[in-house]
Amino acid sequence: MPLVPCRACDHQVDTSALACPGCGATDPGRSISRQQRDLRILIVQIVLGLGLFVGVGSVVWKQVEPMVAQLTSKAPAGH
Numbered sequence: 001m002p003l004v005p006c007r008a009c010d011h012q013v014d015t016s017a018l019a020c021p022g023c024g025a026t027d028p029g030r031s032i033s034r035q036q037r038d039l040r041i042l043i044v045q046i047v048l049g050l051g052l053f054v055g056v057g058s059v060v061w062k063q064v065e066p067m068v069a070q071l072t073s074k075a076p077a078g079h
Contacts, residue, residue, distance in 0.1 A: 004029045 003012045006029075011022030013029055020028035027034050 005031070011071060 001014045001016055004015055005011070005021060005070075006013050006020040006025055008025035008028065009019055009020060009023040013020050013022075015029040017028055019026055025033070030037075032040075
């Protein structure tokens with residue numbers, strides 16, 4: 001397996017190593033840690049979820065808004 005520098009201490013580690021023997025960093029062969037990668041994935045999921053929520057909400061509101069306007073408008077005088 002190829003050796004790469006640890007992302008935390010630059011100690012030469014195998015790319016498949018689970019921890020650096022020099023400093024103990026997890027996934028030392030990766031450029032970012034597992035926690036940072038998971039955080040990025042979470043942020044992308046939140047942004048996409050909010051976008052979907054807003055998009056679907058605006059479509060539904062365009063369908064419901066005329067009914068709400070009709071129900072809340074005042075009835076003509078004399079009826």
